[in-house]
Amino acid sequence: MTHLNETHDPALRSWVESANQATNDFPLQNLPFAVFRRQGSGEAFRGGVAIGEQILDLALAAASGAFTGEAAGALQAASGETLNTLMALGQPSWSALRLALSRALREGAAEQARLAACLVPQSDAEFAVPARIGDYTDFYTSVHHATNIGRQFRPDNPLLPNFKWIPIGYHGRASSIKVSGQTFPRPVGQTLPPGATEPTFGPCKRLDYELELGVFMGSGNALGERIAITDAEASVFGLCLLNDWSARDIQAWEYQPLGPFLSKNFATTISPWIVTLEALAPYRVPFTRPEGDPQPLPYLDAPANWAQGAMDVQLEVLLQTQAMRDAGEDAARLSRTSYRHAYWTVAQMVAHHTVNGCNLQPGDLLGTGTLSGPTLDEAGALIELTVGGKQLLTLPNGQTRGYLEDGDAVVLRGWCEKAGAARIGFGECVGTVLPARQV
Amino acid sequence: MTHLNETHDPALRSWVESANQATNDFPLQNLPFAVFRRQGSGEAFRGGVAIGEQILDLALAAASGAFTGEAAGALQAASGETLNTLMALGQPSWSALRLALSRALREGAAEQARLAACLVPQSDAEFAVPARIGDYTDFYTSVHHATNIGRQFRPDNPLLPNFKWIPIGYHGRASSIKVSGQTFPRPVGQTLPPGATEPTFGPCKRLDYELELGVFMGSGNALGERIAITDAEASVFGLCLLNDWSARDIQAWEYQPLGPFLSKNFATTISPWIVTLEALAPYRVPFTRPEGDPQPLPYLDAPANWAQGAMDVQLEVLLQTQAMRDAGEDAARLSRTSYRHAYWTVAQMVAHHTVNGCNLQPGDLLGTGTLSGPTLDEAGALIELTVGGKQLLTLPNGQTRGYLEDGDAVVLRGWCEKAGAARIGFGECVGTVLPARQV
Numbered sequence: 001m002t003h004l005n006e007t008h009d010p011a012l013r014s015w016v017e018s019a020n021q022a023t024n025d026f027p028l029q030n031l032p033f034a035v036f037r038r039q040g041s042g043e044a045f046r047g048g049v050a051i052g053e054q055i056l057d058l059a060l061a062a063a064s065g066a067f068t069g070e071a072a073g074a075l076q077a078a079s080g081e082t083l084n085t086l087m088a089l090g091q092p093s094w095s096a097l098r099l100a101l102s103r104a105l106r107e108g109a110a111e112q113a114r115l116a117a118c119l120v121p122q123s124d125a126e127f128a129v130p131a132r133i134g135d136y137t138d139f140y141t142s143v144h145h146a147t148n149i150g151r152q153f154r155p156d157n158p159l160l161p162n163f164k165w166i167p168i169g170y171h172g173r174a175s176s177i178k179v180s181g182q183t184f185p186r187p188v189g190q191t192l193p194p195g196a197t198e199p200t201f202g203p204c205k206r207l208d209y210e211l212e213l214g215v216f217m218g219s220g221n222a223l224g225e226r227i228a229i230t231d232a233e234a235s236v237f238g239l240c241l242l243n244d245w246s247a248r249d250i251q252a253w254e255y256q257p258l259g260p261f262l263s264k265n266f267a268t269t270i271s272p273w274i275v276t277l278e279a280l281a282p283y284r285v286p287f288t289r290p291e292g293d294p295q296p297l298p299y300l301d302a303p304a305n306w307a308q309g310a311m312d313v314q315l316e317v318l319l320q321t322q323a324m325r326d327a328g329e330d331a332a333r334l335s336r337t338s339y340r341h342a343y344w345t346v347a348q349m350v351a352h353h354t355v356n357g358c359n360l361q362p363g364d365l366l367g368t369g370t371l372s373g374p375t376l377d378e379a380g381a382l383i384e385l386t387v388g389g390k391q392l393l394t395l396p397n398g399q400t401r402g403y404l405e406d407g408d409a410v411v412l413r414g415w416c417e418k419a420g421a422a423r424i425g426f427g428e429c430v431g432t433v434l435p436a437r438q439v
Numbered sequence: 440m441t442h443l444n445e446t447h448d449p450a451l452r453s454w455v456e457s458a459n460q461a462t463n464d465f466p467l468q469n470l471p472f473a474v475f476r477r478q479g480s481g482e483a484f485r486g487g488v489a490i491g492e493q494i495l496d497l498a499l500a501a502a503s504g505a506f507t508g509e510a511a512g513a514l515q516a517a518s519g520e521t522l523n524t525l526m527a528l529g530q531p532s533w534s535a536l537r538l539a540l541s542r543a544l545r546e547g548a549a550e551q552a553r554l555a556a557c558l559v560p561q562s563d564a565e566f567a568v569p570a571r572i573g574d575y576t577d578f579y580t581s582v583h584h585a586t587n588i589g590r591q592f593r594p595d596n597p598l599l600p601n602f603k604w605i606p607i608g609y610h611g612r613a614s615s616i617k618v619s620g621q622t623f624p625r626p627v628g629q630t631l632p633p634g635a636t637e638p639t640f641g642p643c644k645r646l647d648y649e650l651e652l653g654v655f656m657g658s659g660n661a662l663g664e665r666i667a668i669t670d671a672e673a674s675v676f677g678l679c680l681l682n683d684w685s686a687r688d689i690q691a692w693e694y695q696p697l698g699p700f701l702s703k704n705f706a707t708t709i710s711p712w713i714v715t716l717e718a719l720a721p722y723r724v725p726f727t728r729p730e731g732d733p734q735p736l737p738y739l740d741a742p743a744n745w746a747q748g749a750m751d752v753q754l755e756v757l758l759q760t761q762a763m764r765d766a767g768e769d770a771a772r773l774s775r776t777s778y779r780h781a782y783w784t785v786a787q788m789v790a791h792h793t794v795n796g797c798n799l800q801p802g803d804l805l806g807t808g809t810l811s812g813p814t815l816d817e818a819g820a821l822i823e824l825t826v827g828g829k830q831l832l833t834l835p836n837g838q839t840r841g842y843l844e845d846g847d848a849v850v851l852r853g854w855c856e857k858a859g860a861a862r863i864g865f866g867e868c869v870g871t872v873l874p875a876r877q878v
Contacts, residue, residue, distance in 0.1 A: 134613060134614055135613050137700075150696070153696070154696075160695050161636075162638075162693060162695065165637075165638050166629055166638075166692070166693055168693070168696075168697055168700075170609070170610070170697035170698045170700055171610035171700070171704070172610055173610055173797060174573060175662070175797070175798045175799070175800055175803070176662055176796075176797055176798055184662070184663055187796055188794060188795060190605055190736065197600075198733070199604050199736070201737070223614070223617070223623070223706075224623055226876075247795070250795070253601055253605070254607070255696070255697075255698075256599050256601065257589070257593075257607075257694070257698070258607055258608070258609035258699065259609045259694075259697040259698020259699070261607075261608050261609055262791070262794070262795045265610070265795070265797040266663075267662075267796075294637070297640050298640070299640060352701070355701070356627060356689070356704070356705040357615075357623065357624055357626055357706075358614070358615055358705050359614045361614055364614070437664075437665075437796070
């Protein structure tokens with residue numbers, strides 16, 4: 001999986017001209033998947049692959065006759081309203097499809113004429129959640145986030161003793177996961193004001209985002225079976241951006257003893273595009289842990305996990321307030337980090353999740369947890385950046401923020417770049433806070 | 440919903456003779472729903488309604504022409520592989536179908552000849568999970584359970600301050616919910632042995648059951664909207680038995696700070712039959728709280744919640760060890776209680792879950808949490824009955840149990856009975872522990 005092949009060659013160019021621009025998220029070396037239709041068309045949603053500023057319509061491509069064999073079967077599986085069927089096919093099929101698409105979209109490909117008719121501009125498209133997500137699990141894999149948050153919730157005991165042994169995770173809500181562009185009313189609920197002994201009820205006052213990556217499962221495991229860590233990556237379809245919106249005041253009052261609930265389940269936003277693990281192969285980096293930290297237990301340990309277990313996906317969070325939108329000002333960056341700092345890898349998340357026999361199914365989504373980096377300015381949530389709302393951030397237009405206000409749009413971006421490899425990107429994940437509904 | 444009508448008349452008798460036996464779970468006044476097919480037939484699963492020892496095949500009944508109007512539409516919706524479509528129709532349709540089925544299955548009904556051809560003996564049937572469960576949420580509504588458990592996990596602080604304000608809940612795993620008859624290998628995982636500072640890995644040593652009821656949602660709510668407490672019961676399709684299998688040693692080590700995960704998601708077993716809220720109307724009882732406890736916040740409060748908010752569903756847990764099975768001995772009762780002791784009602788669970796705009800969808804499942812009664816012998820889990828495995832239970836054959844052993848089958852049963860109303864039952868929910876897979 002971490003293995004490079006002809007599809008990663010940085011010299012490859014596409015006959016889709018916009019794919020060859022250096023700053024583009026979707027060159028020929030990326031080929032991420034989404035589910036889309038023409039905006040406002042009422043057409044059926046179907047699978048698509050990004051190429052430059054275009055989408056290759058996979059239902060049309062399947063019907064075009066331009067592909068044969070395993071790739072044709074995979075295209076057929078990607079033609080429906082969700083990608084679950086493609087995800088269930090497994091890694092060899094995804095890889096066959098990637099190779100065939102790479103070849104057919106290259107400059108000089110014989111398929112150009114047939115496939116040019118299968119392109120839809122991204123600017124004309126609307127997207128859907130790319131899979132029927134049977135179950136959604138959110139992990140907590142950044143030791144920096146866990147420590148920063150733990151310091152605020154449990155000052156005497158910031159990092160719990162299980163953190164360095166267990167990839168901590170909990171079940172989240174699948175029904176409220178929507179694709180980029182999601183808007184949602186500020187949640188209302190119970191909170192315990194500082195010093196009070198009885199809760200009050202009303203709109204959340206400490207609304208936050210969380211910068212995460214989402215991991216879409218491909219082939220899963222049967223109930224009662226498990227996925228060994230050495231097989232874990234082959235069971236993963238790909239990664240997307242994920243914003244795990246969080247109501248910190250609701251969370252503080254509700255989370256004991258069974259974990260976050262209404263503080264999280266009102267909305268989760270993901271990017272439309274899923275970047276496959278194969279596309280990320282050039283950006284694999286060694287997985288490291290601080291000296292003296294425990295060796296993972298055997299079921300969470302494998303040589304590959306150390307050699308190329310991590311991924312250098314660069315990430316940033318931007319904020320655009322209503323005033324900035326009204327003034328035509330761009331979103332302002334709040335922080336920047338990389339997924340390489342995670343304490344637990346994707347393979348460890350999968351191996352841990354299934355070690356007890358829990359079944360993961362194609363299309364299931366795992367969140368990485370907030371991906372804060374080692375320094376506080378690399379934090380992936382306002383609760384960290386503003387130290388619990390106490391140190392306000394000042395935006396370029398002079399506005400300040402402790403937590404999110406109504407009208408705020410949060411933009412997540414992710415990309416990989418380095419010398420000797422093609423830059424690939426995740427596109428954007430955008431969500432906007434609306435005022436609370438009448439209580 | 441708490442309202443009695445002709446379908447509740449205890450004098451009603453069915454032309455299906457086995458429905459008229461006094462100890463039967465499925466008289467004409469019950470009419471619970473399941474999804475079934477003939478055992479080993481490879482037929483498509485379809486909806487069925489229990490009547491005595493028979494199942495009325497709803498796909499055949501729909502095709503029989505015996506029904507018209509709203510009931511015919513509801514039957515059509517109940518003919519597929521899950522009941523989600525029926526659940527989405529809403530309370531007036533469920534009620535119309537119940538009335539039509541009640542009339543058509545009564546002694547002397549004109550439909551007898553046509554419907555007699557639509558019966559399948561329950562003994563010939565196999566069942567499936569009755570709905571596609573989009574999301575599963577488990578609550579924690581028994582103050583007795585919360586106190587008993589809290590005493591063991593947090594001796595100094597057994598009942599947390601939020602318990603009497605919030606119907607505490609957390610998201611569970613939908614993929615591992617299976618219907619009665621489920622078998623599963625003992626989970627393996629990390630545990631922290633007493634006094635140790637580093638975890639060990641291996642089969643769970645403190646495997647437990649939890650006696651719960653499951654609440655299947657009918658018509659739900661759109662994301663961003665909420666279900667008011669006064670509308671909450673009309674959005675609920677019905678109740679089933681639910682066993683929330685729990686690995687206590689895995690739970691103790693993993694549950695901070697985000698709640699139970701691998702300790703719960705390896706298996707959850709539900710009964711095949713869903714008893715509608717309308718069928719339970721004769722068994723509604725006042726909802727009470729101890730003097731001095733807080734009044735629920737307005738969004739969790741309503742006159743109906745106090746007058747008839749609770750349900751007197753009697754519940755029992757039985758255990759049959761492998762030795763008992765080999766000797767042909769019946770399962771032995773471990774405890775008995777009633778759902779009337781719950782601290783939070785079904786309506787409160789629904790109103791709370793949606794107050795922040797979280798969307799509940801048809802077929803979603805809510806667990807009540809372990810339904811322990813006021814005294815320790817009414818507890819719904821071994822961790823309570825054996826005080827954390829320290830006070831062994833002695834079974835009729837002399838075997839003892841602290842926690843579950845391999846080969847143990849746990850049987851949940853539920854029923855309602857009182858003078859002046861027909862006895863109705865939930866059938867059984869059975870699950871069996873298999874040895875752990877090779878680690």
